[in-house]
Amino acid sequence: MHATQPSDRRTKILEAALACFLEHGYAATSIADIRAASGASTGSIYHFFSGKPALALALVERAVAGWSAAAAEAFAPDVTPERAIKASVAGLVTWGLAHPGEVRFIDEIRTLQSSDPALARLLGAFDDGRDTGRALYDRWAAQGHVRPLPWPLAHALMLGPAYDFLRLARLLPAPADAAETLAEAAWAAVRAN
Amino acid sequence: MHATQPSDRRTKILEAALACFLEHGYAATSIADIRAASGASTGSIYHFFSGKPALALALVERAVAGWSAAAAEAFAPDVTPERAIKASVAGLVTWGLAHPGEVRFIDEIRTLQSSDPALARLLGAFDDGRDTGRALYDRWAAQGHVRPLPWPLAHALMLGPAYDFLRLARLLPAPADAAETLAEAAWAAVRAN
Amino acid sequence: MHATQPSDRRTKILEAALACFLEHGYAATSIADIRAASGASTGSIYHFFSGKPALALALVERAVAGWSAAAAEAFAPDVTPERAIKASVAGLVTWGLAHPGEVRFIDEIRTLQSSDPALARLLGAFDDGRDTGRALYDRWAAQGHVRPLPWPLAHALMLGPAYDFLRLARLLPAPADAAETLAEAAWAAVRAN
């Protein structure tokens, strides 16, 4: 009647929550939905997770980890700026096309942060990654590899097209070479000269 | 004691709703909030508007109109592709920086569409504008003015940076020449050659 | 189908709540109990009252008013200290014996205040009355009518027996002349000489 493996229940709950979030979105998923999908009781869910936001955090972390892995090459020790930026963008696009549910979910969480205080604490996961990128970009700019742009503009020029493309890709058919095209466009937009 | 002008009440309600949506977001605003902010009764609100989504639609339309006006030059009859694209992007950025509340609201509505069927019907307003842009771009591509890119990629390269920049601009300080930089980058990203 | 008198529903809800509180106590009464007892919907209850504490407040006020009326003589303009104190105590005892539910309820609310912040705001009703009594007693003491005791002691000597008696009277049979006995004891305990 009990779990035969450590965190068997916990895993079931988490996976059920993720499935619900990806299918119906965060706001439209109730604890009752997760209960039904996981087979666990309400109490069990709250035994393992402090609430809906905590479950969302688990998925955010998983999604960020997935994207990071896809862009792993970008963070190799002695990579050139060109390869780092292209790998970063191509990794995001490739991963995003393969995981449209996660993309939509990340979008939703980011949006809901503004009005839901409980979700605001999830911001850290994004900001940490962004700060790393910012420091890297500023160093490259100082070395003359990329245009000396303020970070908001640099970020927008490199990753804005990828984000927008992934959003459109939910509705419109995606070209096969999108990742490559966007990666090259990102580099072209910020490289020096 | 009653409204002396037709739609006096209606206007009050609409403006109160917009103020609430812009301040707390769509999801976090209740009809009771709008009632309190407008001074109208619940019944009055439902007399003029069919529900929360209808109120949101009014704001979406207003926001789209604001942006369109700011990008009016882009749609002049015999404008060159370069000027049309630059004006479109610069208009969006300029308007967005001046109206951060609207930008956040549009973002939220777009996100909530996915999970709220009642909001999904608002999609039309966006799609209409996008279809126009798509047709225009395809013609320019056929004439050799711009790169022959699939529309999702073209849209992403031109407007993606602007959207991403406006999102970042809520938190980070925005450079003064952002509109110009993004407009030129948009043209550079899609022009032929 | 609707109320034929103003606040018909409101009154029904209030009386049902009072009945529940008196019968089962405040903590043991749920909103669902009040819903069932009043025939109103959950939404109706919250339309008229902000929550359980607000309903409790209504009963507290009613109880305090009842006791005040019973002790009205105590607050006549040119009453002697002896008659004021005796009337106050006898009024409390007489009213309390006639309304054991209210006595128990007041006791409970006073106790729960310590741990329930939402209830703490109800304290005002008690404090106001106590402050009035305090000022009166200090004046009498200055005039040599009563012993110059610190207020906590004076209050305890005059009213403590009445409170304790009413508490015991829930379980044990009450003597017929209790009000008179306690009133005379109160005066004897604090009169000068």
Add this chain to the structure above:
Amino acid sequence: MHATQPSDRRTKILEAALACFLEHGYAATSIADIRAASGASTGSIYHFFSGKPALALALVERAVAGWSAAAAEAFAPDVTPERAIKASVAGLVTWGLAHPGEVRFIDEIRTLQSSDPALARLLGAFDDGRDTGRALYDRWAAQGHVRPLPWPLAHALMLGPAYDFLRLARLLPAPADAAETLAEAAWAAVRAN
């Protein structure tokens, strides 16, 4: 790794429970609070105690024991009624001023008894003590030492002021000679003639 002394764990749990009850009250303390405060597991708590009421009972007994010790003189074999009554009241007041948490807790338990059947069984501890006092008082009355009052009135006159004073003392500053004043007033209120 385990308890080296019998009831090491038991003691820890009990003390943690008492601390929680005294700090936040009985109703506002959850088993989880006690678990956190004691370091014991939920299962351990239920191994030693049958539930929340049983933990409360332990504190009630401890409090009654404390007060009894403080009033020990009152129960000496051949004490006079005057000394017995004065010692009883003075002991209660002295102990109560030194242990305000216990006073509040006793108040709360007594109040909650009315609506919580599980707590009602704790009543015994009080009743036993009261029955002893009652028998004693009736004998003294028969011997002409004290007024021949029904027990509820006698109890109220002797101990009512002390209870009320201790309740007030939570909020208002307590006079230094309160115990003595109340003890003498108790005797004055019930002595014959």
Add this chain to the structure above:
DNA sequence: GATGAATGAGCTTTCATTCAT
């Protein structure tokens, strides 16, 4: 003795919407 996962009924409260007046 000790653990902590599991339970599930129960709680208060919110909310968009309807409709008699």
Add this chain to the structure above:
DNA sequence: AATGAATGAAAGCTCATTCAT
């Protein structure tokens, strides 16, 4: 045109208690 009382399903969450290990 305007009101606001009424609805009731649904939400997130708490908690004392049980029991297999």
